[in-house]
Amino acid sequence: MSAGSASATALQLLFAGVGNGAIYALIALGFNVIFKSTGALNFAQGEWVMLGGMIAAAVAAHADVWLGCLVAVVIVAAVGFLSERLIVAPLKRPTPMLITLLSIGLAISTKSVVMLALGKDPAGYPGFSGDAVLSIFGARVPAQTLWIIGITLAFIVMAHAFFERTILGKSLRAVAADREAASLVGINVRHSVMWSFVIGALAGGIAGTIITPLTFTSYDQGGLIGFKGFSAAMLGGIGNLYGALVGGIVLGLLETMAAGYISSHFKDAVAFIVLLTILFALPSGLLGRSEAERV
Amino acid sequence: MAEPSDAVDPVSGPITPAANDERPGARIGARPALFLFWLALLAIPLFGANDYVISLGVSFLINLILIASLNVLIGYCGQISLGHAGFYGLGAYSAGILSAKLGVNPWAGLPAACVVSALAALVIGIPALRLKGHYLAMATLGFNAILSVLFDQLVPWTGGPNGLLGVKPLTLGNFALNSQARVFPLIWLCAGLVMLALLNLIQSRIGRAIRAIATSEIAAGSLGIDAFRHKLIVFVLTAGMAGLAGSLYVESNLYASPESFGFSLSILLVAMVALGGWGRYAGAIPGALIYTAAPEVLRTFQDAQLLIFGAGMIAVLLFFPTGLAGAADAVARIWQRSRR
Numbered sequence: 001m002s003a004g005s006a007s008a009t010a011l012q013l014l015f016a017g018v019g020n021g022a023i024y025a026l027i028a029l030g031f032n033v034i035f036k037s038t039g040a041l042n043f044a045q046g047e048w049v050m051l052g053g054m055i056a057a058a059v060a061a062h063a064d065v066w067l068g069c070l071v072a073v074v075i076v077a078a079v080g081f082l083s084e085r086l087i088v089a090p091l092k093r094p095t096p097m098l099i100t101l102l103s104i105g106l107a108i109s110t111k112s113v114v115m116l117a118l119g120k121d122p123a124g125y126p127g128f129s130g131d132a133v134l135s136i137f138g139a140r141v142p143a144q145t146l147w148i149i150g151i152t153l154a155f156i157v158m159a160h161a162f163f164e165r166t167i168l169g170k171s172l173r174a175v176a177a178d179r180e181a182a183s184l185v186g187i188n189v190r191h192s193v194m195w196s197f198v199i200g201a202l203a204g205g206i207a208g209t210i211i212t213p214l215t216f217t218s219y220d221q222g223g224l225i226g227f228k229g230f231s232a233a234m235l236g237g238i239g240n241l242y243g244a245l246v247g248g249i250v251l252g253l254l255e256t257m258a259a260g261y262i263s264s265h266f267k268d269a270v271a272f273i274v275l276l277t278i279l280f281a282l283p284s285g286l287l288g289r290s291e292a293e294r295v
Numbered sequence: 296m297a298e299p300s301d302a303v304d305p306v307s308g309p310i311t312p313a314a315n316d317e318r319p320g321a322r323i324g325a326r327p328a329l330f331l332f333w334l335a336l337l338a339i340p341l342f343g344a345n346d347y348v349i350s351l352g353v354s355f356l357i358n359l360i361l362i363a364s365l366n367v368l369i370g371y372c373g374q375i376s377l378g379h380a381g382f383y384g385l386g387a388y389s390a391g392i393l394s395a396k397l398g399v400n401p402w403a404g405l406p407a408a409c410v411v412s413a414l415a416a417l418v419i420g421i422p423a424l425r426l427k428g429h430y431l432a433m434a435t436l437g438f439n440a441i442l443s444v445l446f447d448q449l450v451p452w453t454g455g456p457n458g459l460l461g462v463k464p465l466t467l468g469n470f471a472l473n474s475q476a477r478v479f480p481l482i483w484l485c486a487g488l489v490m491l492a493l494l495n496l497i498q499s500r501i502g503r504a505i506r507a508i509a510t511s512e513i514a515a516g517s518l519g520i521d522a523f524r525h526k527l528i529v530f531v532l533t534a535g536m537a538g539l540a541g542s543l544y545v546e547s548n549l550y551a552s553p554e555s556f557g558f559s560l561s562i563l564l565v566a567m568v569a570l571g572g573w574g575r576y577a578g579a580i581p582g583a584l585i586y587t588a589a590p591e592v593l594r595t596f597q598d599a600q601l602l603i604f605g606a607g608m609i610a611v612l613l614f615f616p617t618g619l620a621g622a623a624d625a626v627a628r629i630w631q632r633s634r635r
Contacts, residue, residue, distance in 0.1 A: 087609060090613065104565060107605075230436070231437065272438075273437075276437045280423070
């Protein structure tokens with residue numbers, strides 16, 4: 001292999017890794033928002049990603065791709081809203097463990113409704129620029145990868161503005177910081193849980209609609225991608241918005257590089273071994289502060 | 296969303312339901328119903344049940360070991376493991392490889408499986424349990440993912456995607472335990488011993504300590520309870536039990552394949568713990584019953600069975616946050632009150 005093609009391969013893997021990582025970052029962000037407001041691990045996060053892709057594919061079969069994605073994102077956000085209203089809001093004692101366990105039931109139900117309504121076949125649709133592939137310094141990069149990176153960055157910037165500049169965003173942060181103090185200054189704590197589910201589902205739905213043109217999706221794909229997102233959240237420091245971005249991209253790169261340079265059969269094993277090593281060396285994650293407490 | 300008094304630390308999180316069946320001195324004698332249930336299970340192969348019923352019985356007992364051990368970790372210790380299926384698989388492959396590839400006497404596979412799974416838990420638990428929060432969930436999830444890849448890819452040892460073949464049956468003298476009916480009594484005995492061991496564990500000093508830790512780690516620490524050490528002991532013991540379940544699985548099926556031990560099984564086991572009654576000793580029984588019977592009972596609903604299952608789980612947890620065992624307690628309380 002010549003030096004030129006080796007660097008082109010490396011660049012190609014870099015783009016693929018950052019693209020995958022951006023998806024993990026979006027999922028991790030959704031995971032973090034719900035974790036911050038409830039203390040629970042949301043097992044339904046990955047199902048929302050799958051749901052976004054499946055709905056977009058169903059609509060895009062009859063209409064424009066953009067319309068399909070928009071409809072999908074709105075429906076997934078509505079599913080997040082309804083899930084919270086119907087399942088979390090009525091709880092008398094909403095302990096983190098109970099919400100975590102309920103989210104497993106929610107994940108199973110979401111998956112099976114998708115299977116019944118949209119079928120078992122894998123679904124996909126063309127990318128936002130068709131199936132165009134760009135050539136960047138000899139590396140072949142699907143245009144959709146650039147869309148994924150761009151949309152993820154835009155979403156993170158918007159999320160940043162939302163949490164820093166709007167009253168609702170600030171109240172969500174206040175509840176995450178101290179639930180009792182937030183309710184003492186008149187913040188409706190129950191509403192903030194509802195909003196965190198909407199934002200979490202929104203992030204998942206967007207991730208699903210932008211990745212599906214590259215990977216396709218089917219009703220049983222949610223669990224795996226959800227766990228990658230959870231891993232990214234842990235890697236970045238759970239509960240940390242920017243940690244989600246860093247954790248996602250590190251995980252995406254790890255996976256792609258392991259597949260490209262070591263073995264595609266062992267890529268998950270290599271990625272998780274490195275991930276666990278990082279986690280044990282830096283328990284609060286790459287960007288986490290004092291979330292992880294030694295006991 | 297919570298009343299101030301309900302507020303919990305979002306990081307250390309879980310608060311176990313008040314486990315009210317741990318009255319001091321409540322030993323086996325106080326649980327005659329459970330003991331009789333266990334004795335009655337032995338009747339399955341003795342009274343000429345057909346192979347189908349016997350194989351369901353074997354699955355039930357293996358699932359019981361898995362769910363009961365995970366229940367102690369989740370319900371009493373407040374720690375979620377997403378790798379219980381990994382320890383189960385590690386036990387199955389350890390016992391299977393010893394017998395099929397290394398020609399070791401199959402009986403050695405049972406203790407070997409416990410030891411291998413327990414050692415793996417020790418290696419993961421030491422770094423993960425030193426930290427508060429969801430590190431054990433993350434570490435066990437990663438561990439399960441790594442194991443799934445290894446089961447699938449180490450073809451010379453595991454047989455890869457085709458599964459591990461050539462596992463030798465256990466033998467007693469010249470009598471080979473080479474059918475589900477013949478191996479049933481052994482599995483029945485092991486399940487009983489595991490249930491007894493778990494009962495002793497939760498009623499022992501360690502059991503009281505882990506309940507104290509799950510309620511308030513700070514308060515427990517101020518009483519001199521070493522949270523890390525106690526969590527580690529429980530994690531290692533329960534992983535060893537999952538390893539035993541794995542060795543029983545491989546000896547009853549004489550076969551193991553990678554997809555039987557993926558993380559989706561780990562999640563389903565957590566779901567069964569929740570549904571049966573987390574933090575209730577008897578909760579593992581409805582959990583294992585449902586897990587074993589649901590695919591058979593719901594078969595007529597075909598594709599809808601998953602939805603019925605998921606919706607049923609949500610409904611049970613919404614109305615009875617402590618699961619079916621909690622529901623049974625509530626019914627029993629109403630019954631007693633009405634008799635007074």
